[in-house]
Amino acid sequence: MLCSSALSWGKVLKAGCLSEPAFTIPFFSAAPYTPCECCFGYVKRALRLHNLVGFYSTPRECFSLATVFQTKDGNKVCANPQDKWVKRAVRELQKRERLHAP
Numbered sequence: 001m002l003c004s005s006a007l008s009w010g011k012v013l014k015a016g017c018l019s020e021p022a023f024t025i026p027f028f029s030a031a032p033y034t035p036c037e038c039c040f041g042y043v044k045r046a047l048r049l050h051n052l053v054g055f056y057s058t059p060r061e062c063f064s065l066a067t068v069f070q071t072k073d074g075n076k077v078c079a080n081p082q083d084k085w086v087k088r089a090v091r092e093l094q095k096r097e098r099l100h101a102p
Contacts, residue, residue, distance in 0.1 A: 038062035039078030046085035047077060055093055057081065 038058055047069060054070040058078075066078045067086050079086045 037068070037076075039064060039066035039068065041078060042066065042080040042083075043077050046083075047071070047079070047089065049089055049092055052089060052093060055090055 039062065051071050051073075052069050053072055056068050056070075058064075058066045058068060065081055067081045067090060069077045069079060069089065071077065079089075081087070081090075
């Protein structure tokens with residue numbers, strides 16, 4: 001709970017960067033040398049679709065499921081996968097991906 005205000009925003013706490021706002025916290029799973037990121041909070045407001053470039057889901061080893069959006073400026077933002085806006089954004093990003101696939 002070192003950066004609780006940043007965590008409540010749905011941002012990542014990066015190892016070694018405790019003063020920087022963060023979205024996910026890297027940790028090591030039971031398998032040796034298998035890092036993964038987990039979210040400990042969700043972004044409070046919907047993100048604008050034109051700012052998003054990609055997404056992925058957190059692994060099953062995490063305590064809470066989340067969709068992590070990657071933004072144009074390189075940030076990663078945790079979102080609740082049950083929220084309507086998250087489902088819509090995922091559909092739109094998947095559509096973009098299909099349109100740009102070779």
